[in-house]
Amino acid sequence: DTAGLFGTASAPWHGRVRYLPLPWGGAGRAFNAGIAAARHDLIAFADSDDLWLPYRLELGRSVMGSEPALAYCFSNFAEIMADGQLIPHWLVRWSEDPRPWDEILAPGFPYAHRWPLPDTLPPADASFRVHVGSMYWQQLHRNYMCVNTLLVRRSRVGDALRFGVDLPRLADWECFARITRVGVGAYLDVDTAVQRSHTGARLSKQGAVAFAQSRLAIIERTWAQDEAFMKAHGDEVRGLLQSTRRSLVRELILGNRRNEARAVLHGLKGMSLERL
DSSP: OHHHHHSOTTSTTTTTOOOOOOOOOOHHHHHHHHHHHOOSSEEEOOOTTOEEOTTHHHHHHHHHHHOTTOOEEEEEEEEEOTTSOEESOTHHHHHTOOSOHHHHTOOOEEGGGTSOOOTTSOGGGTTOEEEEEOOHHHHHHSOOOOGGGOEEEHHHHGGGOOOOSSOSSOHHHHHHHHHHHHSOEEEEEEEEEEEEOOSSOOGGGSOHHHHHHHHHHHHHHTGGGOHHHHHHHHHHHHHHHHHHHHHHHHHHHHTTOHHHHHHHHTTOOOOHHHHO
């Protein structure tokens, strides 16, 4: 009942929340519609089944407000399991990268040395650190960014702030590739959102074939189109495309999708067992 939700004058969000009815077109189109309708420079996102923590925007706005050169910031997040168990600092499992952020991005500094801590922040998190630098190369190899923690400066990233609309998965990863190319960002090593794990429908559960197909499409139309990046990392990009195509072929064969597998194999060398 959207009239009840957004039309009640006594609601604290009355006049501040707008409901945009859209025909179903996937998550990417929904995100893009929200971006187009947004009225301010800093833009944040929230998936329908996940949660923001109370200080999520306060932390991000403090960092972005005092650092105009930053294109975006993002953070760690927690995972709540189907049985209600809350697992903090889930990003290390999400990214499958156990390295410290001093190594992944850049040496950090305590947030509290530059900005006041929100009253709602748990005392155990008071010493968390902020790391500033470019995530462009890192995002080529794995995803470190959860859209529920992202805060983007539209005036800095411009048209790069758009999500994929034709991908079975990873619409957000395409957006991350574009915005990280534009400028530097900040990582806040503290949970600011909670992702809900459940057994119902979720875009991230569409399978290995969809993952590989989306991954290929994103690399081919972002990093692979960046002449300066390809000059420095071309062999790396081509190797990643090759290995991803090999994975896709094997998944297609396992799924008995042989004609699709043959089409991908046509551009690959070797793989005699898969050809057989």
